[in-house]
Structures are given as C-alpha cells and as structure tokens.
C-alpha cells in the first residue's frame with residue numbers, strides 16, 4: 158500500500174504492453190487503474206498479477222446493472238484483491254446499496270473502497286442536457302454524489318472542478334477521485350472538464366487519475382516523475 162495520490166490509467170490493448178510499463182514503475186510511486194479496454198483484453202488474471210506485484214489496483218469497470226448483478230460483480234472484483242472499484246451513481250440508490258452489501262459479504266474488513274461515477278469528465282453541460290438532464294452539471298454531480306454518500310459508498314469519481322464544492326457539501330473524508338487531469342502543456346484529448354495535477358490537489362482531490370499524459374509520453378517514467386515533482 159502506497160500513500161501516492163497518483164493513479165496511472167493502464168489504458169493498453171493487451172497485457173504485454175501494460176506490463177512493459179508496469180515493470181518500469183514502482184508500487185511506492187503510484188497506484189494503477191485497469192479499465193474496460195485492458196480488462197476486456199487481458200482479464201482478471203492480469204489484475205491479479207498486478208496485485209501480486211504489490212500494486213494498489215483501482216478496477217475501473219463502472220458497473221451499471223440491476224442491483225443483484227452489480228452486487229455479484231462487485232463481489233467477484235473484490236475477490237481479485239483490488240484496492241478500489243466503482244459503479245455508476247446513475248444506477249440509483251438500490252443498486253449502490255446492493256453493491257455495498259455485496260462487498261460487505263465478500264470481504265469483511267478487507268473490502269476494497271467502493272466509489273461511484275457522477276458525471277464523466279469527458280462530458281460538458283450541453284451533452285448532459287441532451288440526455289434529458291435539465292439541472293446544471295454541477296447540481297447533477299452534487300445530487301449523484303449525495304446519493305452515493307447516502308448509499309454508504311466511500312466516495313465518487315468527478316472532475317477536480319467539482320472537488321471543492323463536494324468537499325464542502327459532503328465532508329473531507331468523502332473520497333474524491335478525479336480523472337481529466339492534464340499537465341499545463343498536455344493535449345485535452347476527449348476530456349472537457351480538465352484540471353492540472355497541482356490545481357486538482359489544491360481543490361481537494363484525494364486521488365488523480367492520469368492516463369495518456371503518462372502512457373503516451375515519449376518517456377512515461379519521465380512524465381510521471383515530472384508530475385510528481387510539480388505537485
């Protein structure tokens with residue numbers, strides 16, 4: 158277990174490419190995130206291999222289904238030994254409560270942190286409105302995060318732009334995990350609600366999820382160390 162606040166998103170097409178980077182990293186330097194691309198390609202065995210290499214692993218599969226299915230999926234994820242996993246808050250209170258209860262049954266005191274995605278950091282307010290959501294993006298994030306806290310989850314995925322507001326509304330212990338992190342000179346890619354690493358921590362993010370600014374850099378280790386130095 159490292160106290161690093163950086164979670165490197167291992168968004169690779171296969172286990173070999175991901176492992177090539179992992180072998181150059183150090184579990185004391187950062188945590189790792191496995192998302193839909195790598196999990197679909199490499200499966201649970203690769204997640205377990207990262208855990209065996211002493212990494213804290215965030216399994217970012219964003220479960221969203223009927224409560225029973227999500228509860229069982231969370232149990233299966235917990236059995237891989239991951240440090241954190243997530244569901245979509247828009248699955249609603251019964252789904253999130255079932256997820257939490259599923260984890261309680263699976264792992265007792267060693268249960269992973271369970272968090273919920275509010276509004277994806279790629280999404281802006283106009284896109285949110287096309288889904289029929291009429292309130293502002295910030296109000297929607299707050300409503301989903303409040304529901305997540307009511308369900309007894311440990312925190313949320315949000316943009317660091319919403320971190321200060323959520324910290325004030327839901328308390329300093331409610332975990333804020335923020336993707337959409339971009340160093341000052343980085344490209345936006347498909348993210349819209351971006352924040353620099355230093356600013357994200359100042360705003361109250363507990364963990365920064367960083368993918369392409371590290372993985373697509375000419376030298377990912379140099380990119381990671383530069384970010385660490387700047388924060």
Ligand SMILES: O=c1ccn([C@@H]2O[C@H](COP(=O)(O)O)[C@@H](O)[C@H]2O)c(=O)[nH]1
Nearest residue numbers: 166192276277278336337366367368369
């Ligand atoms: O709202 C969200 C939720 C998850 N993500 C994930 O984080 C990383 C970000 O990667 P970058 O390359 O730094 O953009 C990626 O794995 C997403 O699936 C997110 O971006 N936003």
